[in-house]
Amino acid sequence: MKQALLIAAADPSIGGVLVFGDRGTGKSTAIRALAALLPPMQIVAGCPYNCDPAAHFAHCVAGCPARAGGATPAAVSVPVPVVDLPLGATEDRVVGALDLERALTAGERAFEPGLLARANRGFLYIDEANLLEDFLVDLLLDVAASGENVVEREGISVRHPARFVLVGSGNPEEGELRPQLLDRFGLSVEVTTPQDIPTRVEVVRRRDAYDRDPASFGARYAAGDSAIRERIFAARAALKTITVSDDMLTEAATLCQTLGTDGLRGELTLIRAARALAALEGRAEVTSMALRSVAPSALRHRLRRDPLDEAGSSVRVERALMELYPV
Amino acid sequence: MTRPEDIGAAVGLLAVDPGLGCRLRGPAGPMRDAILQALRQALPAGTAWRKLPAGATDDRLLGGLDLAATLAAGRPVAERGLLAQADGGVLQIAMAERLDEAVAARLGAALDWGEVATERDGFSSRTPCRLGVVALDEGIDEAPPGALLDRLAFELPGDGAGGRIEAPDAAAVASARARLAGVVVSEDSVTALVGAAMQLGVASLRAPLLAVRVARGAAALAGRDAVAQADLELAARLVLAPRATRVPIDAEPPAEPETPEAPPDQAERDARALQSESPLADRVLAAARAVLPADLLAAIAGGAAVWGKTGGNSGVRLRAARRGRPIGVRAGAPKGGARLNLLATLRAAAPWQKLRGAVPGRIAVRRDDFRIRRFRQQTRSTTIFVVDASGSAAVQRLAEAKGAVELLLAECYIRRDRVALLSVRGRGAELLLPPTPSLTRAKKCLAALPGGGGTPLAAGLAAALALAAHVRQEGQTPLAVFLTDGRANIALDGTPGRPGAEADALSVAASWRKAGFAGLVIDTSARPHPFARKLAEATACRYLPLPQADAGALRAAVQGAVQGAVRRA
Structure with missing residues (x-):
């Protein structure tokens, strides 16, 4: 799970991470911790859509100070947003809507940006993705895929950039995700409860320490956090320089063919994830090891489904890997 | 207890x-x-x-727009939800x-x-x-x-x-609250609680976490600055014991087991090793063991989880059936039971306030502004599998019947149906799996289905009938799939004998027909059994002998039955 999140942090184009696991395995905790690990980003000061000052402003919406001023906008450094989509959120807050207060009191027709605007260039986290209303899920996937949020309601017409990494979590016992939805996520990981005593003791001890004194707990891990932040930063810079040899492409294609994944999304994600992993590990090219290491999370949810073999899809990937790479 | x-x-x-x-x-x-x-x-x-x-509703729970205050003030006013309150x-x-x-x-x-x-x-x-x-x-x-x-x-x-x-x-509570944050929990104490949780088969890590909190609270109440053994024992009794899913293994097995057992997994070995070398952990576990729920063994034998269930929840679906799931708003007048969505209405009216010359503090709302909520009724169906796992069926082809069910489950998955599983064997019918959307669970349940015993077909039919009625009450469409070899030999009252059993089965079948539920009878005997066909006729269900039931035929039959069910519903 940590690997998948880091890969998504290093290469946001990977297309989201889906985390499925039992209760009390720390899914939400891990995702929320991500915010502390991300290198800060530059935005145009006061822009509600987190616009990049280095980018072209033409696509930014009216209301963005960068566009209004015309001069070089002031840039500020902010933490990368990890926006939480709370359960029970209504559509108007997700996509944004008419600012009711200003409309009623001042008679102005103003757009109040929603969560999608806030999540631009960051992460959007949906806890219990399987409990979310279907129409909201569709909407999110659509925006995540197009990178743009188009609002046409209540007499306002706004389109603003909304590029974010969708992170969903859920418990398979509380209902499965629709199959169409599954392969929209780039990576999918399964989380299980650790079964050995020392790990469990450590988890309980750390959580307890955190509950009692969050500040000193955070301080203790600050060094580790900043090391990871450096790694992500370096990986992002290195990403473009990493070479993928034809051999690796062939290996990825063979693996996907063995598993019979539909479409080409599997290969693409596999290569991208392997590249991001190579970048995180500081290598210059994608290796067969990297490919093997990301294959389960990149392909698990893309197999032509035998619906009853839900638990077995990881096993199928492992088996295919064993076949291709006999030890 | x-x-x-x-x-x-x-x-x-x-x-x-x-x-x-x-x-x-x-x-x-x-x-x-x-x-x-x-x-x-x-x-x-x-x-x-x-x-x-x-x-x-979410409005009450999480808060939202305060309608009365918003209308009175002419600007949006928020209301705190119950959680915040x-x-x-x-x-x-x-x-x-x-x-x-x-x-x-x-x-x-x-x-x-x-x-x-x-x-x-x-x-x-x-x-x-x-x-x-x-x-x-x-x-x-x-x-x-x-x-x-x-x-x-x-x-x-x-x-x-x-x-x-x-x-x-x-007063005692107040002083304990003041002391709470300073209470020290030693490493050994945490290890003891985690170990006890493992031995009791408590999977979630929240249980030992809560146990640590309880131990700390207990120490604070007792006026201690560090957690003592009594606190740990109390935590184990109160938090861990009710969650137990298995009876802990003794550190020293009392006697050589008669049948060779599978070697304990790594986790158990760890836990056992921990138990033998740590007397504290032993005592914590003993405390929990003393108050294990009395019905734990029975529940484990029945394969049911003691702590909580993961299935659906009928109250919700009942309500859902009455008004459906909200799927957004549309323009329209709040007539004929349609419910006005005030917020959307205000939003629609807001841009025009100046044009309409509204006085500040008052909102001019016209008919065109009305927005009503849209709901969608759930139209999903629930497929009830009634699997005859009696001795005769088991001899015949229980394995093939299971294969057929798996094929049908795949069909259900495509339609996003819920499934339920009833087994018919021995003296009566047993609901192995209440309606659930999780097909993975259905498959696990099916794989674990044992065979043997008599064929109380009438009881199976009656149970399916009750379940189907319940499903319909929830606003969903029931569909039953009976897999049987037709050799009914146990009557409704549990007495053996073929004639009585068949008569009872037919009389329940007549009620099924009267209720108008759709279904499918799959004859699993080696050669088509006349009674299975008779049963299909009596229940007005489609009849399908398994010998011909290749994948395509089965799928077509199920689709036919489902369409019939939807038409009738």
């Missing part, structure tokens, strides 16, 4: 650290009232105590066994993070929400959602004679 003196201790702990939460099981009675009364008295004066009514106090949930899973998930998020985040009706807020949940669970065959139970520390018996509960008074 919970000891009487532990109940008082639990009440005291709840007063010190309300966030622990508690499930009160059993019907309303003197005991439940006594516990609630004791908790109220132990809590500091002025502590919030809110009640969550059954079927509360209960901050620092207690939220009492009535009829928790019928709690919506979605509501449970919201409660879970609030309990986990100590705050409630709302993004609703144009408001975006984060309010602190440190609350203690007291779930009143009156369920007999229902249980509160697992997501909630996982986060509640205690399970106390709500039924019983009641009487005075010896709980600490408010």
